[in-house]
Amino acid sequence: MIRVLGIETSCDETAASVVALEGDAASPKILSNVVLSQIEEHAAFGGVVPEIAARAHVEALDGIVEAALADAGMPLAGIDAIAATAGPGLVGGLIVGLMTAKAIAAAAGKPLIAINHLEGHALTARLTDGLEFPYLLLLVSGGHTQILAVRGVGDYQRWATTIDDALGEAFDKTAKMLGLPYPGGPNVEKAAQAGDASRFAFPRPMKGSAQPDFSFSGLKTAVRQAATAIEPLSNQDVADICASFQAAVADALADRVSRALARFTETFPGTNKPALVVAGGVAANRAIKATLERLCADAGFTFVAPPLKLCTDNAAMIAWAGIERLREGMAQENGFDFVPRSRWPLDSVSTPMVGSGRRGAKA
Numbered sequence: 420m421i422r423v424l425g426i427e428t429s430c431d432e433t434a435a436s437v438v439a440l441e442g443d444a445a446s447p448k449i450l451s452n453v454v455l456s457q458i459e460e461h462a463a464f465g466g467v468v469p470e471i472a473a474r475a476h477v478e479a480l481d482g483i484v485e486a487a488l489a490d491a492g493m494p495l496a497g498i499d500a501i502a503a504t505a506g507p508g509l510v511g512g513l514i515v516g517l518m519t520a521k522a523i524a525a526a527a528g529k530p531l532i533a534i535n536h537l538e539g540h541a542l543t544a545r546l547t548d549g550l551e552f553p554y555l556l557l558l559v560s561g562g563h564t565q566i567l568a569v570r571g572v573g574d575y576q577r578w579a580t581t582i583d584d585a586l587g588e589a590f591d592k593t594a595k596m597l598g599l600p601y602p603g604g605p606n607v608e609k610a611a612q613a614g615d616a617s618r619f620a621f622p623r624p625m626k627g628s629a630q631p632d633f634s635f636s637g638l639k640t641a642v643r644q645a646a647t648a649i650e651p652l653s654n655q656d657v658a659d660i661c662a663s664f665q666a667a668v669a670d671a672l673a674d675r676v677s678r679a680l681a682r683f684t685e686t687f688p689g690t691n692k693p694a695l696v697v698a699g700g701v702a703a704n705r706a707i708k709a710t711l712e713r714l715c716a717d718a719g720f721t722f723v724a725p726p727l728k729l730c731t732d733n734a735a736m737i738a739w740a741g742i743e744r745l746r747e748g749m750a751q752e753n754g755f756d757f758v759p760r761s762r763w764p765l766d767s768v769s770t771p772m773v774g775s776g777r778r779g780a781k782a
């Protein structure tokens with residue numbers, strides 16, 4: 420039996436969770452999963468303000484950890500190890516989370532495991548669906564847009580990343596331009612429902628390009644130009660722009676993902692049940708999900724979308740990554756002397772790229 424307390428503070432969620440694994444054959448259990456979102460604190464600024472985030476983590480984290488232990492019905496003494504996000508992310512929040520984890524671990528005499536936030540996302544489908552390696556991961560959040568081949572614990576290949584904005588960021592900036600409230604994604608999706616997706620012919624960035632990466636800044640510019648040209652915007656104009664933007668995004672994603680599915684089939688030909696896992700807040704978008712589902716069905720892939728609560732930032736995925744590392748004997752390299760890393764690509768051999776392995780302010 421392994422029980423791990425996870426702590427997550429890399430962006431604008433303060434989170435703690437206890438995950439347990441009884442024996443190798445049994446499926447893991449999430450004993451608690453407490454997430455406090457700071458959305459309201461940042462809403463007025465249209466994006467995450469790093470200083471506000473760090474201060475909010477300081478104020479909330481102790482109580483969130485206590486709540487996670489209480490929900491799990493467990494004293495600290497019942498925990499085998501503490502796992503905390505050590506990067507990538509906003510450094511103020513990372514310092515708060517990792518230092519708190521170090522203090523708790525030192526006081527309780529428990530091991531400390533420093534976790535890469537992206538690894539948390541990458542391994543979630545094994546916590547929720549018991550997925551076997553290898554599989555493909557599409558991570559689409561406010562800070563990241565990546566496609567990763569997940570080959571094993573600590574064994575990731577980044578096949579694509581954004582060369583400019585993250586997809587969630589593109590939704591948030593589009594919303595801001597159109598006067599829709601933060602966070603933009605859900606509001607753009609809602610407005611799009613009443614819109615005509617064929618009214619604006621927005622570009623499909625990178626579509627047809629042999630280069631695997633994503634790009635969204637050109638699309639953002641096209642949206643701005645279209646909106647400026649017809650100002651003042653009626654509700655119908657806003658809906659039409661949102662619908663056209665969302666259609667362009669879904670199309671561009673489909674092109675990028677279908678390339679990755681083909682590459683996966685070539686690279687791992689013997690895979691029994693190939694799967695595409697989606698993670699990150701943008702995975703909530705129904706139009707995007709439907710597009711990905713269709714692609715997977717056509718390519719013979721299983722489409723795995725973990726429950727949204729575990730797709731967006733949470734500490735259960737961090738605790739679970741800790742368990743996976745403990746099981747593999749891969750936790751010892753981390754520990755008390757680990758320093759938070761604002762940049763920390765999962766795949767150390769990839770060429771660095773703006774926006775990759777780094778979660779900056781979304782504003």
Ligand code: KG4
Pocket residue numbers: 430431559560561562563586587588590591602603604605608699700701702703704705730731732
């Ligand atoms: O993974 P996540 O909760 O957190 C961070 O990135 O920290 O992702 C948040 C992002 C935001 O940019 C938000 O606008 C976007 O996910 N998002 C959506 C939807 N719901 C959230 N984007 C498109 N459609 C949605 N329904």
Ligand code: ZN
Pocket residue numbers: 536540560699731732
């Ligand atoms: Zn995340």
